[in-house]
Amino acid sequence: MLAEIRQARFVEIIQRNARDFATLGALVAMGLIITIIEPVFLSPANLINVINQSAVNAIIAIGMTFVILSAGIDLSVGSVLAFSGVVMGSIAKLGESGILSPNIAIMLGIAAGLLAGILCGLVNGGFVVFGEMHPFVSTLGMMSIARGLALVWTGGRPVFGFEPAFRFFGAGYIGPFPTQVVLCIVLYAVAWWILKYTKLGRYAYAIGGNEEATRLSGINIGKMKLAFYAINGLTAAIAALVLTARLDSAAPIAGLGFELDAIAAVTIGGTSQRGGEGKIIGSLIGALIISVLRNGLNLMDVSSYIQQIAIGFVIIFAVLLDMKTKRK
C-alpha cells in the first residue's frame, strides 16, 4: 500500500517535471555519446574544465530567465558584462598605485562593477516600462551603448594583472571546489527561492503568462519589470567578475555574443519565449548542454565553425520538442 503511494507520487513528480528530466536526459545522452567517441571526456580534468567553462554563461542565464519568463528579452548582457568588467577591473587596480589599500580597492571595484550592471539593467527596464518600448529595441540600443562605454572607459585597451584576492573569484578554490562553481550554485539556489517563494518570482510568471490579467489584479507591472532587468544586469556583472578574475583581464571587447549563449541556455532549458512557463534549473542544464556540446566537438576536433551550426540546431530542436509536447 505504502509502496503504491510512493510509486504514484514518484510518477507524479516525473510527470510534473517531465521537461526538466528530458533536458537532463539529453545532457546525459550527449555525455555518453561523446564518451564513446572520445573517452577522455569523462576524465576529471576535462569534466572540471567543462563545468568551469559553463559557469559564466550559466550565471548570465539566471537573470535572462527572469526576463524571458516575464515575456521580455535582453540583448545587452554581453556588452553590459564588458562594461561592468572594465569598471570593476580599473577600480580594483587603483590599489597598485597606492591611492587605496589593495583590498579596499578590490571591494570598491566589485561594488562599482555590480552597480554599473544594475544601472544598465534599470535603463533597459526604464525604456521598456516608461518608454513603452519593445525590449528587443531598448536592449539592442543598450548593447551598443554599454559596449561603447566600455571602450571609452578603457580607451580600447584591456585592464589586466590583478591581485590574488581579486582572482579568487574566477581562479580560486573554496575547499576542493572552484569558487566560480560554488558561486554559480549559490546564485541558482537563490534564484530558485525567489522564483518559488517570493512575490517577485510569482509575478514574473504572472506577467509573462498574462500581463493584462496581472495588472488588473493590482500588481505594479512597471516596478516588477524594472526589477527583472536590474537582476539581469546584476547577474551579467557577476559573470563579469568571474570572467575577469579567471582570465586576469578585463577587456572592453569581452562577452561578444554572450547574450545569444544565455538566451540559448534559457531556451534549451525549457523557458518559453512567450513567457509564463519555465524553471530556473532548466537554464542551468541548458548552459551545461552548450558547454558539453562545445567541449565534445572540440575533443573530436570539429572546427568552431561547425560547432556554431550544431548549437543552432540544438536550440531549434529543443524549442520544436517543447512545442510538440506542450500542444497536447
Next chain:
Amino acid sequence: MDTSLIRMENITMEFPGVKALDQVDFQAKAGEVHVLLGENGAGKSTITKILAGVYKKTSGSIYIEDELVDYSSIPEAKAYGISMIFQELQLVPHMTVAENIFLGKEPMKNRNVSIDLKKMNQEATKLLQHMNLKIKATDIVKHLGVGQQQMVEIIKAISNNSRIIVMDEPTAALTESEIDELFKIIRELKAKQVCVIYISHRMAELLTIGDRVTVLRDGKLVGVVDVPNTSLDELITMMVGRSLEQQYPKERIPAAEVALKVNNLSCAKTGVKDISFEIRKGEVVGFAGLMGAGRTEVMRTVFGADAKDSGEIFIHGKKVEISRPRDAIRSRIGLLTEDRKSQGLNLKMGIHQNISLPSMDSLRGRFGLNLKKEKKIAGEQINNLSIKTPSLIQKAKYLSGGNQQKVVLAKWLVCDSDIVIFDEPTRGIDVGAKVEIYKVMNTLAKRGAAIIMVSSELPEILGMSDRIYVMHEGHITGELNYREATQEKIMSLAAGGR
C-alpha cells in the same frame, strides 16, 4: 421533399473537460434561413465553427449535397463554399474597407504581379452602395463604428460567393436601420439559393427572418421546427427546458445604503461621457446596451484600469482616488472582466496561483510565500464555489468556461471585495454553471455586497437585476427598476431613444 445542401450527422466535439456537442444532427437547405437556437454553451457556436473549419470535430460526418466531405481548416471550408461571420470581428483594423473585403482574393493586374487597386476600390464601392452604407471603400476600418465594421464583415462574407453563410450574432452591434439593411440582404441571398445559418439571441428577430429553427441545449439536439408552425413560447421551452424562474433564481433583498457612487465620470480616450450612477448594498444593478455602448469602458475606468479625465468616485460615502487597479482593490472593488481568457486569468498558471494573485500579501511566511496557506485558501474556494477540477493545481486553461469564471470570482472573494463588477458574467458558459453564478450573486448580495452586472443578454438583465441602467454611445440614456423594465423599453433606450 428537396434534399439538404448541408447535412451534419452524429457530430461530437470534446474539449478538455467538456463535451460541447454530443451526437448532434443538423441539416439545412439551399435558399433557406436556418436559425440555430440555444443558450450560451448550448453548442451553437461550436457546431458552426466545425462547419466553417475552425474546429476539427471529434467524431461524426458532414455531407455537402449528399457527398461525404472531410476538412478541418477555414480555407478548405471556403473551397466548399462555406464562410462564416464570427461574433468577434475578424478585420485588420489599419487597412481600408476595400482591402479588408478583398483580403486573400485581391483583383490582380499585370499578369498577376500587382494588385489592381482601382478595380478593388470600384468593386468594394459597388458592394457598399448596394447595402446603402454611408462609408467609403478607402476608409480605414479602425475609424468606423462597431456596427459599420460588422457590416463590412458581412460584405466580406457575401463577396466570397459562398453557398453557405454562417452568421453568428450579426445584429449584436447593429442599430435598427442597419438590421433592416441586413435583413434585406439576407432575403436577397435566399433568392439566390444561398443557405444562411443564423445565430441570434434576439428571439423576435428569429421569427422575422428565419424559415426553420434547430434548437440545441447543453450540446444536444432538442428538435427542429418550421417557423410558421411555432411560437416564441414553444421555442423558449425547447431552448431552456425549464421554467424561467428556475433559470434566474433571483432573490430580492432590501437595498441598504449606497456603496458606490459615481459622479460625472468621463474619459475621452475610451468615449465614456459624463456617467453618474449609484449602487446600494444588497443590490444587483444591470448595465444594458448594444455592443460598443461603453459599458465595459465605464467599468474599467471605475476600476482604474483606464485613467479617467474627470469625475468623482465615492465608496461608502467617502471620496476615493482610483488611478490604478490596486487602488480599486484596496477599496474592495473586484472586476470580473468581459474576456476571462485574455484579461481575467493566467491560463498557464494553476487554479491556486490564479486565485491568490491579487492577495499575495496575505501569504507572507517565514521563508517567503506560504505555499501551504495558498493551497488551503484555494481548496476552500473550490469547495465554496464547487469548482469542478481534478486538483487545485490544475492549469486554468484546462477548465470549462463556467469553472474559469468561478476561479476569477474566487480571486475577488479572497480579497473580501464587497463591490463586485461582473462584465458579461455568463458569456460562453453552460446553463448549469450560469445558474450557479447567479446564485453566488444572490449570496454576495445577501452578505451586503453591491453588484454590477454588465450584460448583453436581455433575459439575464431582466431576470437578475434590481435596477437597470441603459447605455448608448458612452452615455447613460435611462434608468429602470425591475418592475417597469421590459425588453422593448431597454432596446429603445439602447438605440439612443429616451
